[in-house]
Amino acid sequence: MAAADGGRRRSSEGVTVVILIVVLVLVVLLVVVALVSYNGIVRLRNQVDNGWAQIDVQIKRRADLIPNLVETVKGYAAHERGTFDAVVQARSAQLAATTPAEAAAAEGPITAALGRLFALAEAYPDLKADANFRQLQSEITATEDRIAYARQFYNDSVTHYHNRIDTVPGLFVAKFGNFPHRELFEADEVDRAVPKVEF
Amino acid sequence: MSDATGFIAHKRTNKRASLVILAGVFALLFIVANVIAGLLGGYSKQTCGTPYRTSTGRVAQDCVSEFRPNVAVLSVTIALVAGYLLLSWLLSGRAALALTRARPADGPEFADLRNVVEQMAIAAGTPMPAVYVIDDPAPNAFATGRNPKHAAITVTTGLLAAMSTRELRGVIAHEMGHIVNRDIAVTTLAVLAVGAIAVIAEIGIRVGIFGGTGRRNDAGAIFLLVGLALYIIAVPAGMLLRAALSRRRESMADATAVELTREPAGIRSALEKLEADTTVVSRPSAATAHLWIESPMDRESGHGLQGAFGRMMDTHPPLAQRIAVLRAIEGLDPDGRGPNDPAPL
Numbered sequence: 001m002a003a004a005d006g007g008r009r010r011s012s013e014g015v016t017v018v019i020l021i022v023v024l025v026l027v028v029l030l031v032v033v034a035l036v037s038y039n040g041i042v043r044l045r046n047q048v049d050n051g052w053a054q055i056d057v058q059i060k061r062r063a064d065l066i067p068n069l070v071e072t073v074k075g076y077a078a079h080e081r082g083t084f085d086a087v088v089q090a091r092s093a094q095l096a097a098t099t100p101a102e103a104a105a106a107e108g109p110i111t112a113a114l115g116r117l118f119a120l121a122e123a124y125p126d127l128k129a130d131a132n133f134r135q136l137q138s139e140i141t142a143t144e145d146r147i148a149y150a151r152q153f154y155n156d157s158v159t160h161y162h163n164r165i166d167t168v169p170g171l172f173v174a175k176f177g178n179f180p181h182r183e184l185f186e187a188d189e190v191d192r193a194v195p196k197v198e199f
Numbered sequence: 200m201s202d203a204t205g206f207i208a209h210k211r212t213n214k215r216a217s218l219v220i221l222a223g224v225f226a227l228l229f230i231v232a233n234v235i236a237g238l239l240g241g242y243s244k245q246t247c248g249t250p251y252r253t254s255t256g257r258v259a260q261d262c263v264s265e266f267r268p269n270v271a272v273l274s275v276t277i278a279l280v281a282g283y284l285l286l287s288w289l290l291s292g293r294a295a296l297a298l299t300r301a302r303p304a305d306g307p308e309f310a311d312l313r314n315v316v317e318q319m320a321i322a323a324g325t326p327m328p329a330v331y332v333i334d335d336p337a338p339n340a341f342a343t344g345r346n347p348k349h350a351a352i353t354v355t356t357g358l359l360a361a362m363s364t365r366e367l368r369g370v371i372a373h374e375m376g377h378i379v380n381r382d383i384a385v386t387t388l389a390v391l392a393v394g395a396i397a398v399i400a401e402i403g404i405r406v407g408i409f410g411g412t413g414r415r416n417d418a419g420a421i422f423l424l425v426g427l428a429l430y431i432i433a434v435p436a437g438m439l440l441r442a443a444l445s446r447r448r449e450s451m452a453d454a455t456a457v458e459l460t461r462e463p464a465g466i467r468s469a470l471e472k473l474e475a476d477t478t479v480v481s482r483p484s485a486a487t488a489h490l491w492i493e494s495p496m497d498r499e500s501g502h503g504l505q506g507a508f509g510r511m512m513d514t515h516p517p518l519a520q521r522i523a524v525l526r527a528i529e530g531l532d533p534d535g536r537g538p539n540d541p542a543p544l
Contacts, residue, residue: 047324054321142314149322152461157324 037173044161048182051154052100055185058150059094059103062110062143066091069117069136076127077120086113100154101183107147114140151185158182220385224392225280231399232276235406238421241272284391291387292343292351299341301331301353312359315368316352319375322459328352328378338362338476341491342374343383350378361472369456369466373492376455382448389444393437400429445514449492453521457528467525471536474518493518 070084090113094106118137121128128134162181165174236242247262304312313330320327328342328350338358344350352374354367362370377383403426456466473493494515523533 051324054324058321145314145318146321149318149459153322153324 033169034173037169038177041161041164041170041174041177041179044157044164045179047157048154048161051150051157052182052185054150055100055103055147055154058143058147062140062147063091063095065136065140065143066114069133069140072130072133072136073117073120073127076124076130076133080120083113083116083120087117089113099183100185104151104183104185111144114144155184155186158184220388220392221284224388224395225284227392228280228283228395228399229276232280233273234425235402236272236276242266242269283395287391287394288345288387291391292345292349292383295341295343296331296351296353299333299353301333301351304330304332304354309359311364312354312367312371315364315371316375319368319371319459322372323375323379323455325350325375325379328375330354332356332359336360338473339491339493340370340374342377344378345384345387346381347378350383352378361476362469365460365462365465366469366472368460369462369464369469370492372456372459373452373466375459376452377448380448380451380455382452386445386448389437389440393434396429396433396437400426400434402426403429442514446516449515450521450524453525457525463525463528467522467529470518470522470525474522491515 066087070087073080074084087110090106090110094103094110097103097106121133121137164170165179165181233242243264244267245262245264247260250258250260253259309330309332312332316330317327325347328344328347329352331351331353333353333355335355336357337355338361340352340354340358342350342352352371354370358370359367403422405426407420407423407426453466453470457463460466470493526533526535
């Protein structure tokens, strides 16, 4: 009788141990999933920050080139005041921007104004022949190409980051850190869609 | 993979694959090095009894060999294997550049090339790789470097002459794909593995034929057998694996090129030009074949069994197949050609 009692106690102890182990394993698994997810979100947030820094660098670079360009054009077409003012104004508007959305909003006016400035070359052959002007024009065009590609990388990174913090498990994990949604850098023109590639 | 940063997840998979391959190569070389050390007597200790005279009148001595762990021999094999791997890892990029006689693209005539490379580096979110050119009329390009910080993109002058800016951008984006996907690290390791197996097989056969005289006859036979077995099975298997890895990575890099440039037309049109071009690189080398955008080897595509085997050993998928995939994305007839040379962007 006593022996059977002991056996029952031992087997119920065994069940408790098994349940404890299962719970422990589940908790450990949960913690591991949360940590991996957290690290992934941090990595994406850093990628977004890095992407924004890349756009910012190129915008500043273009802003540095513009005063020189305006001076050069003034030497040949001093009375085209309206065109210069538009460029200078658009430039300061973009430099005053503090968020990606503001900088993006200033992108349309600045490219349009620069386009009109470059178009002046057609009316002033001497300007068109000026080596300094051509050098600045090609540098600014190259910088605008870089802005376009930096914007592409930034917007893709933001989308990727948002997908991560808006879906499970990132949705829960993101509550334990500072993971705000970020603004897309959307200029006026329509973004070219990513073609889907499958092999 | 619906956006351009999708390749970053692929890069992480590739990084893990690199580590696995590296560990595998290290283990393989370590085992082989220790088997050789063991057969050469590095791990045995002979204890001999006092000499005695046999019934036939000869002097004899009974000796017993027993296994003795030897820390010195173990350390030497580890150092040798690790040294070999580290050296080839660090030098692989420079070796490829030297083999192909590439020179830095510094001059003003390469400003457009550097510009396109910088654009694609920005689109991929990586540091700007070094840019090299090879004076060769055959249009081709390749990327080297074990990670994006040590990367270089090399193009032939023939490529620059043949391609429009958009096509060049497609080609550079393809090479950038190899860099950000960490393909070079994986393929370099695969090449190292194949190379190491071949070297071991060679050593085995040589030791077996020339070294196995006298009392170590048995050991010699084992060396010869192991060497031959490696040559017959492991070397071709390694080469097939390397070729298969390389083919898959070419398609992945084409996909990344489309993601970075946002247009399949550039890379597609570039591949069509490469397909139509019949010149081959004047310094082709099987050692660097897997690096190029188009296989630099002049291989006749045969039919039947020979053709099938040839395709298995190819480091690149057939250009027609790569073009068909890209044309399908554009909504063009996969087997047709053109419209070529899209308008410059």
